[in-house]
Amino acid sequence: MTRSMTAFARQESQQSWGTLTWEVRSVNHRFLEPHLRIPESLKELEGALREGLRKCLSRGKVECTLRFVPEEQTQTLQVNEAFARQLLAATEQMEKLLPVSQTLNPLDLLRWPGVLQDIPMDMSAVKNEALQLFNRALDDLQAGREREGKELALLIEQRLDAISFVVQDVREKMPLILQNQRSMLRSRVADLGVDLEPQRLEQEVVLLAQKADVDEEMDRLDTHVQEVRRILKQKEPVGRRLDFLMQELNREANTLSSKSIVTDTTKSAVELKVLIEQMREQIQNIE
Template sequence: MTRSMTAFARQESQHSWGTLTWEVRSVNHRFLEPHLRLPEQLREIEGILRETLRKRLSRGKVECTLRFVPEAQAQTLQVNESFARQLIAATEQMEQLMPASQTLNPLDLLRWPGVLQDVRIDMEQVKKEALKLFNNALDDLTKGREREGKELAALIEQRLDAISAVVTDVRAKLPLILKNQRDTLCARVADLGVDLDPQRLEQEIVLLAQKADVDEEMDRLNTHVQEVRRVLKQKEPVGRRLDFLMQELNREANTLSSKSIVTDTTQSAVELKVLIEQMREQIQNIE
């Protein structure tokens, strides 16, 4: 299936420990060029992400941004009540030794190591969910690339139909063009009043006809058109192959233009080159 290299996907998931958000966008590029922006605490999964991209995509500049917002409750501190009670009991004993004016400040108690406990987030679980969400984002991105690729393929098919119509038109006109050329040459010779060897004149006419003959170019144009149609139906990435075929189509259009002996075929060659260029621009976005 033809896939575009341009797409955008966003995936978000909420958990008791926080929220993960992936944004993935891709644009056309000759090769696969990933750019990853990750929170520092999730930097360890970068290698896995790059390998996943390599397996899922073949071309395109891909920007992947991950945002991690921990839940406020997951960052709160909890009191180690058992340990705090032991400290309070100890301070009560100390009060018997201290002057009556001395009192225990609760803040001093909280500052004692071990009284406050930091609730840690299980980062392994966060990494696991981030990878899972990343694959979901790539699924959406791929679907978007396929939808746009389908539209691009339809546009290319329209241009291929137009090229086939031009080729058919040139083939139909070619016998008449060659006949008119022959008649024109004979008329000019007659106007000059020069007595030429009929056999030599016929040889010159044949040589001119051979130079103007574009049957081979028309055949190759048709062959390339059929090949483009076949490539568009393949499942693997086809962008580079299509780009090569555009070069070959343009080569045949240039040859047709150089062999042109009348305005009609020149205009046809120009029309072919316009259609080919339109396809080439679209193909720049195909994976």
């Protein structure tokens, strides 16, 4: 199946412990080039994320951004009772040294560094949800790449139809073109008043026909068009194969142009090159 390398996906999950948001975007690239932006608290997921990308995608520059916003109630505080008792004991010793007895305010005690501690959040649930959400985002990304790939395949099929039409048109015109060139050659010889042997004149006509013979190029163009159609139906990534075939199609179009002896075939060669270039531009976005 033809898949584009350009797509965007966004997935969000709201849980009791907070909100996770994945944004995944991909553009065309010669190889698979992932870029991950994830919070430090979830950095250990990077290996699994990269493995998931390698299994799902083969080409493209892929930017993956994860945002994690924890809920406020999850950031609870806990009193370090052991440390607080040590502070109280130290305070009682200090009271004995002071000339006037003072009572310690509990709020002052809580302000002391280390008395209040943040209870660390259990990140296991967050990590599991982040991985599942990432897989859903990749599914959406693939679906988007497939939808755009279908549109690209239709555009390429239209150009292939146009190429086949041009090739068929050249095939039908070549006998008449050669006949006209043969008549033109004989007319020029007659106008010059040169007395050529019929055999010699026929040899020149044969040489002209051989120079203008493009049957082989037309056959190869037809073969390449059929191969492109076949590759477009395959399920595996096909971008590189299609790119190679565009080079081969362009080569045959150049040969047709170099063998042209009339403006009609020259125009046909130019039209072929335009169609091939249009396909090549689209194929640059195919995985």
